[in-house]
Amino acid sequence: MALRFHGMDPETQGNGSPTVWVDEEKRELVLQGWKPGEELLAAISTTEWVPGHAIGIPESEAVVRVPLRMAAMMRKALDDAERSGLL
Template identity: 55%
Template structure:
């Protein structure tokens, strides 16, 4: 399982950085980000986002916050994942 580095938040302090990779074999996007603060976690844990779907985050999943400065890296990661999976479409096909 090789990871292709896409980018990291250049404005993140203390050497810790939200980071984006694309996994070569599965074409999955892998994201490192900040954990939600208690207020945001409570909001996530008590809101029914999809009718009939359980509230909260299942134990096998996690939530991270991604700063707005990471948007270009997320776009690049999406494009790389689509190419890796053979799904890349031109802008005219979208």
């Protein structure tokens, strides 16, 4: 697996920090983040909050939370992937 590290949340001291990678083989953005709380999971599991989106989270998917302060590194990861011809 060809993961390229792009950054981690600068405010978490490196201990389980939300992190951003690009998987160059699968052409995917890979995010590590915090597990959602029960309130968010309940909202996702009981409401059709996006028209056409199934209620709940399929067994093959997960929800993570990342801070908005990481937006620039996520943009950079996507820009780098595009420059590398992955997009």
